[in-house]
Amino acid sequence: MKKMLNKLMVSRPESLKVWLLIIFFGILFTIPLWVKNPAILTIFIYTFLYAFYGASWSIIGKYGGQISLGHAVCFGLGAYISVWLHQYYGISIWLGMFAGGVVAALIFLLIGLVCFRLRGLFFILTTLAFAEVVRVIFNYPLSPLTNGDEGIALFKLQFMEKWPYYFIALAMMILVMIILQRIEKSKLGYYLAAIREEQEAAESIGINSVKYKSIALTISGFLSALSGAFYVHFLGWIGVTDVFGIMVSIQPIIISWVGGSGVFGPIIGSFIVTPVSLFLALLLGGAVRGLNHIVYAVTLIFIVMFMPEGVTGVLSRKVYHPLRKRFETIE
Amino acid sequence: MLLEVNNITKAFGGLLALNHLSFHIEEGEILGLIGPNGAGKTTAFNVISGFHKPDSGLIRFMGKNISGHNASEICREGIARTFQQVKTFPTLTGLDNVVCGAFCRTSNLEEAKREASRTIAWIGLDKERDTVVKELTLAERKLVEIGRAVATKPKLLLLDEVVAGLNPTEVDRMIGLVREINKSGITLIVVEHVMKVVMSVSDRIVVLDRGVKVAEGTPKEVSENKEVIKVYLGEAYA
Numbered sequence: 405m406k407k408m409l410n411k412l413m414v415s416r417p418e419s420l421k422v423w424l425l426i427i428f429f430g431i432l433f434t435i436p437l438w439v440k441n442p443a444i445l446t447i448f449i450y451t452f453l454y455a456f457y458g459a460s461w462s463i464i465g466k467y468g469g470q471i472s473l474g475h476a477v478c479f480g481l482g483a484y485i486s487v488w489l490h491q492y493y494g495i496s497i498w499l500g501m502f503a504g505g506v507v508a509a510l511i512f513l514l515i516g517l518v519c520f521r522l523r524g525l526f527f528i529l530t531t532l533a534f535a536e537v538v539r540v541i542f543n544y545p546l547s548p549l550t551n552g553d554e555g556i557a558l559f560k561l562q563f564m565e566k567w568p569y570y571f572i573a574l575a576m577m578i579l580v581m582i583i584l585q586r587i588e589k590s591k592l593g594y595y596l597a598a599i600r601e602e603q604e605a606a607e608s609i610g611i612n613s614v615k616y617k618s619i620a621l622t623i624s625g626f627l628s629a630l631s632g633a634f635y636v637h638f639l640g641w642i643g644v645t646d647v648f649g650i651m652v653s654i655q656p657i658i659i660s661w662v663g664g665s666g667v668f669g670p671i672i673g674s675f676i677v678t679p680v681s682l683f684l685a686l687l688l689g690g691a692v693r694g695l696n697h698i699v700y701a702v703t704l705i706f707i708v709m710f711m712p713e714g715v716t717g718v719l720s721r722k723v724y725h726p727l728r729k730r731f732e733t734i735e
Numbered sequence: 736m737l738l739e740v741n742n743i744t745k746a747f748g749g750l751l752a753l754n755h756l757s758f759h760i761e762e763g764e765i766l767g768l769i770g771p772n773g774a775g776k777t778t779a780f781n782v783i784s785g786f787h788k789p790d791s792g793l794i795r796f797m798g799k800n801i802s803g804h805n806a807s808e809i810c811r812e813g814i815a816r817t818f819q820q821v822k823t824f825p826t827l828t829g830l831d832n833v834v835c836g837a838f839c840r841t842s843n844l845e846e847a848k849r850e851a852s853r854t855i856a857w858i859g860l861d862k863e864r865d866t867v868v869k870e871l872t873l874a875e876r877k878l879v880e881i882g883r884a885v886a887t888k889p890k891l892l893l894l895d896e897v898v899a900g901l902n903p904t905e906v907d908r909m910i911g912l913v914r915e916i917n918k919s920g921i922t923l924i925v926v927e928h929v930m931k932v933v934m935s936v937s938d939r940i941v942v943l944d945r946g947v948k949v950a951e952g953t954p955k956e957v958s959e960n961k962e963v964i965k966v967y968l969g970e971a972y973a
Contacts, residue, residue, distance in 0.1 A: 591838050591847070598824055598835045605822035605880075608784065609887050610810035610839035 482629025664714025
């Protein structure tokens with residue numbers, strides 16, 4: 405609270421930011437009171453969830469500078485482990501989510517340690533390869549347990565209404581924003597920036613890049629697994645390709661790239677991308693199969709070519725900095 | 736002896752960059768490392784600072800064998816370095832660059848910022864501290880890189896061609912800074928091509944040619960050494 409008040413007194417563009425945040429989240433908190441349409445609430449829930457997932461990815465993908473095409477591993481493992489623990493052993497969903505997160509993070513870390521030996525494109529491809537291997541394992545050898553792509557309908561839904569899921573997802577989104585903010589202003593955040601910009605120089609000032617990339621990867625993996633767990637418990641159904649497929653790995657990347665870097669990037673990205681993609685899937689999914697995937701791909705190409713810094717980058721350049729300069733000359 | 740380089744050999748494929756190289760440096764000295772292009776000066780730096788592993792031989796720092804340790808370990812053990820192509824973190828501010836260095840000795844952001852501020856003030860970069868480094872001039876970026884290295888509180892600092900590309904005023908400022916750093920208790924090895932700088936700043940000089948030490952001594956001794964003249968200017972002038 406004190407920090408918020410301090411911020412309000414700092415300078416005008418900063419306090420504008422804080423006010424916008426207060427209004428924004430204030431509105432979000434009250435939506436379930438006046439919006440009862442379950443479809444609209446569902447759109448919000450997915451928007452919050454993918455903001456959370458996109459932000460989790462960005463910990464290694466943007467802050468760490470290591471683009472991973474394999475996050476489906478965490479998402480899917482988080483989903484399956486929490487479902488197994490809950491459906492077959494009666495362990496509470498919360499505990500199951502946590503356990504899923506830990507296991508997924510550890511497995512992802514092992515994969516990462518192998519991949520970190522590779523640079524650039526090869527790292528990216530290897531993460532993709534691992535994700536596919538895991539998907540195939542869950543689909544064929546493990547199909548008695550997973551029922552492959554036909555999936556398993558969860559026989560116990562935690563909540564009958566939408567609004568509990570709404571608030572949980574909203575809380576998760578706020579939590580991940582706090583986590584990103586804490587990372588940015590920490591040794592880990594500075595070190596990741598250093599590794600990202602000049603890895604050799606980073607090593608020369610005592611930064612063990614493998615160690616810090618691994619920390620980022622583990623946090624990212626843990627949080628991504630929580631997204632997977634939430635996803636399946638909300639959906640009420642779990643299928644192999646639905647949680648391990650390549651679209652699951654691409655989703656957070658699109659959200660992070662569209663939104664831009666920083667704490668707000670994935671949030672903005674998800675608010676733009678998720679509702680649009682849900683509508684596209686609804687409108688086009690039936691008509692031409694895979695059309696929404698094509699739209700996704702084209703969007704990603706467009707963003708990378710013309711707006712690689714994403715929305716926050718553009719806002720920062722065109723709105724925030726000129727605004728700041730204006731206020732600096734006035735004061 | 737602060738650092739002992741003992742019989743180091745390093746080859747890259749067929750090219751023998753360091754050939755049974757040995758030299759040492761005492762605490763508090765400024766050692767100049769000179770030699771024609773390709774003599775192995777930067778390779779020697781890379782081996783000492785852990786970026787390359789020597790094929791044979793050993794390196795002892797403060798009595799401890801550090802050959803084969805990796806770069807980040809060696810920094811934590813007390814050896815810092817700069818690079819020939821300045822490698823500052825371009826989108827970070829001057830201050831944040833140095834903060835990254837300060838984090839070597841603390842995990843606390845406030846403390847790192849304090850240390851970094853102190854270092855920046857000492858180096859004379861106060862004006863540039865909040866500027867994003869890619870907008871700084873070469874001389875300013877070199878100072879940031881040095882500040883960042885100094886913030887890791889090294890006992891030994893390796894400076895690789897630190898005056899390259901600087902104008903005469905900047906060179907003098909740099910010479911002054913090198914002496915200040917030495918006075919504050921940091922031992923230095925300085926690789927340089929600009930003779931005036933090496934001669935004026937070094938207590939002792941080691942001359943390399945093709946991976947081998949060909950001469951060693953005070954600046955005066957080295958400048959009069961026939962071998963050194965031969966190595967730089969050819970047989971005719973020796």
